[in-house]
Amino acid sequence: MRLGTTLHIGRLTVQVDAFILLCIFLSCGMFVSLGFWQLDRAAEKRSQADAWRAAVEAEPVPFAAIQASDDARETLVSNNRRVALEGSFQNEISFLVLYQFFQGRPGYELVTPVRPAGGGDLVLVSRGWIAPDDNGGRPDVPVVAGTQSMIARLYLPDTDIPPGDITDDSWPVRMPRLNVTQAGRLLGEPVYPHVLRLESGQPGVQGQHWSQPDFSTRSHYAYTAQWFGLAVLVLLASLAYASNILTLLRER
Numbered sequence: 599m600r601l602g603t604t605l606h607i608g609r610l611t612v613q614v615d616a617f618i619l620l621c622i623f624l625s626c627g628m629f630v631s632l633g634f635w636q637l638d639r640a641a642e643k644r645s646q647a648d649a650w651r652a653a654v655e656a657e658p659v660p661f662a663a664i665q666a667s668d669d670a671r672e673t674l675v676s677n678n679r680r681v682a683l684e685g686s687f688q689n690e691i692s693f694l695v696l697y698q699f700f701q702g703r704p705g706y707e708l709v710t711p712v713r714p715a716g717g718g719d720l721v722l723v724s725r726g727w728i729a730p731d732d733n734g735g736r737p738d739v740p741v742v743a744g745t746q747s748m749i750a751r752l753y754l755p756d757t758d759i760p761p762g763d764i765t766d767d768s769w770p771v772r773m774p775r776l777n778v779t780q781a782g783r784l785l786g787e788p789v790y791p792h793v794l795r796l797e798s799g800q801p802g803v804q805g806q807h808w809s810q811p812d813f814s815t816r817s818h819y820a821y822t823a824q825w826f827g828l829a830v831l832v833l834l835a836s837l838a839y840a841s842n843i844l845t846l847l848r849e850r
Contacts, residue, residue: 612841622836626829633825640818647813650678658682658749662716665790677754681794683721685712687742687802692770693722693781694736700727700807708739708804709776709793711785715745719788722781723750724795726804739770742802750794753808 603614658680688711695707708728711720731737762774764784771784782789796803 610841612837614840618836618840622832625832629825629829629832633822633829636818636822636825640815640822643813643815643818646811650811650813653678653680653751656680661714661721662718664752665718675752675754675792677752679752680797681750681752682747683712683714683723683750683794684716684745684747685714685721686745687712687723688720689739689741689743690769691785692739693776694728694770694772695776696772696774698727698807700805703729705729706737706772707776707807708770709781710739710742710802711789712748712794719790720782720785721790722776722778722793723748723802724753724776724793724808725802726796727807728804736766736770736772740802740804746801748800748802749797750800751797753793753795 604611661681661683664675691711693709695709698705698707705727708725709722710725712723713720728737759775759777761777761780764771764773766772776793778789778791778793795808798806
């Protein structure tokens with residue numbers, strides 16, 4: 599047996615059923631909750647965009663500083679962090695990451711180890727996109743001689759990158775994806791655990807094919823309007839179903 603009653607507001611009558619009313623409240627509550635969740639996601643995107651812009655505008659941190667201690671790593675190692683590195687390119691032991699595109703053309707991402715001038719582990723420096731040779735094979739790696747000073751950005755992937763199958767038995771080695779641990783094993787010596795991506799205008803840089811993160815909030819606000827709109831629609835449809843409001847409107 600359902601609990602219900604009839605409300606009279608002037609000529610308007612509304613049939614109130616407790617079970618249906620509960621369903622309406624639960625549905626509207628869910629839609630409103632989803633709307634606020636989308637607003638939270640939009641605020642999170644804005645915060646990420648602010649952090650990204652701050653990193654872009656920040657002064658470069660000396661590479662030695664981010665290796666100094668565990669505390670320094672926690673505070674200085676972050677995605678897109680600008681880093682100043684001085685060292686020499688190990689041109690003869692570069693990596694070519696497959697399936698990279700730049701301006702609609704297929705090619706490779708050229709990654710060359712750099713030996714820091716102050717000593718320490720090798721650093722994998724992504725120089726950017728490079729085209730294959732005329733036959734579609736491995737290109738000649740542009741040589742950068744001597745000790746160089748460069749500005750790059752730390753790249754911290756969102757997920758772990760699995761190692762890939764390696765078929766080359768000579769350098770430069772082609773890799774389906776860049777796994778730092780696997781690269782260290784091929785090099786036969788310790789490697790810094792993150793990749794540095796060269797900024798434009800730096801020695802040895804190639805085409806900058808890296809995609810920029812999407813911080814657009816447009817879709818979140820569109821979904822917010824959708825969920826709030828559905829909540830209003832449920833309320834209006836329920837009122838029309840349970841009352842004589844349509845009949846009153848037709849009589850006007």
